[in-house]
Amino acid sequence: MFRNQYDTDVTTWSPTGRLFQVEYAMEAVKQGSAAIGLRSRSHVVLASVNKAQSELSSHQWKIFKVDDHIGVAIAGLTADGRVLSRYMRSESINHSFTYESPLPVGRLVVRLADKAQVCTQRSWKRPYGVGLLVGGLDESGAHLYYNCPSGNYFEYQAFAIGSRSQAAKTYLERRFESFNESSREDLIKDAILAIRETLQGETLKSSLCTVSVLGVDEPFHFLDQESIQKVIDTFEKVPEEEEDGGEAEAEAAAAPAEQGGAGDQDVAPMEM
Amino acid sequence: MTKQHANWSPYDNNGGTCVAIAGSDYCVIAADTRMSTGYSILTRDYSKIHKLADKAVLSSSGFQADVKALQKVLTSRHLVYQHQHNKQMSCPAMAQLLSNTLYFKRFFPYYAFNVLGGLDENGKGCVFTYDAVGSYEKVGYSAQGSGSTLIMPFLDNQLKSPSPLLLPAQDAITPLSEPEAVDLVKTVFASATERDIYTGDKLEIMILKADGIKTEVMDLRKD
16 A cells, blocks of 8 residues: 555665565566576586577576586576676685685675665665575585575575476475485486476476586586486476376376476377 | 985795797697795795696796786686686687786786797697786797796707798797607706706696697706
C-alpha cells in the first residue's frame, strides 16, 4: 500500500523499515536466467542456462573466471555482473601481487558485499542489479557464497538463483547433505540435473547450458560441450529404467506438478 | 659550494649475465645463476629467467630487487590481459608492454638489463633487447649484464645478422639448429666465466618451442 510512496530513492526508508529500491534490485536477480552452484569438500561446480536474446544472437556469458581458484556465476543485470567480475579479478590480482598467495574466498566476498552496501546508502547511486554465486577454493577448503544486491552474503552447500530457480533449489534441498562427500563427476551430474529442473520440460541439451569446475589440483575452467553431453546422455537416454535413469524416476515420483511434465518429455528422446 | 650528494644509493648491482638466441622455430634463453654484491657472493643458485607467458620468457641482470618487482608487475598485467582477451600475450605484445613498463619509471628506473625471448605469432623465434628505460629492438641474438661485453662480440662473429635498417627487410633469425645454438650458448658462458668475476656457478638454459619449454642446467666455474 505504501510501496509506491517510499520507493523513489534508495535512501528513503518505508514506514515498515524497508528499503524498496534494494528489494526491487533483488527482483532483477529473479528475472535473470538461472545460475546454480554446488560444492563438495574438494570441488565447486557452477552452472548456468544459456539464454539468448533471439535465435540470431549468441548467448549471455554468465560464468566468469576470477582467478585459477575462484569463479563466479551471475543472474540479473549481466552488465552489472561483468563490472563486478572485473572488480573481483582486480582484487584477486592485487592480492596475489602483494601477498604472493591466492586470495581467500571469504575475503573477496566481504569486499564485494561492502561494495554493494555502498550503493544502498548513497542517493546518487543505485544498487547493483545482479546476484553472484561465488565459488572458490582456498586453504580452508571449498566454498560457495551468494552475494545479494542488498550487500548481504551467505555461504551455501548448494544454491540456485534466477528464474525458475525454485525448481532447482527443491532438487538440491533433497540431495545437498551428500554433496560434501560427492565425487567430482557426481557433483557435475547433480549440477546438470539441477539445471534441467529449471528448464520446465524442455529437453536438456549441452548447447543449453554452461558448466564450470574448479577444485584441488584443478584450476577453474569450463567443460566443453562434448563432456557435458556425455553426462546428459547417462541420464537422458534411459529415463524409465532403474539404472542411471534412477535419477529421473526419483524426480517423477517426488514432485508431481512440474516434474510430471519433465518425466513425460524424457520419454520422447527414447522413442526417437 | 659543491652540490651535496647522497650518502646512500637505492640501487645495487647483483651481477650476472643473460643471453638469448632466436632460431627458425625455437628460442634459447640462458643466464648464469650467481648473485653477488660487491666482491661477495650472495648465492650460487638464483634464477634470472622468468616465464611471463607461454611464448615469452624474460631474463634480466642488474639489481635483482628491481628485477623481481618488474617480473611481478608484468605477471599481473599479463593476467589482466588474459581476462580481457581470453588468450595469452604474444611475444611482440609482451615486448611492447615491457618497454612501456620500463619507461613508466623513466625518472626512477628499474635497474634491470632485460632480454626477452620467445616465439612470435608465426612460431619463429624472436629476441628483444632492452636498456634500463625501455628502449628496445628486435634482434636475432643478444647478451646483457656483466659478461655481455665479453659475449656479444663473439656472438656477432658467429651469428651476425644483417642490419634491421636495410631494405628490403632481412631476417635476423639464425640458421643454426637448436642443438648448435645451445652448444654456442654453453661455449660463450664458459668463456665469459673465465674472465668475468660476476659470472659463474651454474648456467640455466631455457629452450622455447611450439610444443613447450625445456630447461637445462650446466655447471660453470665457481671461482
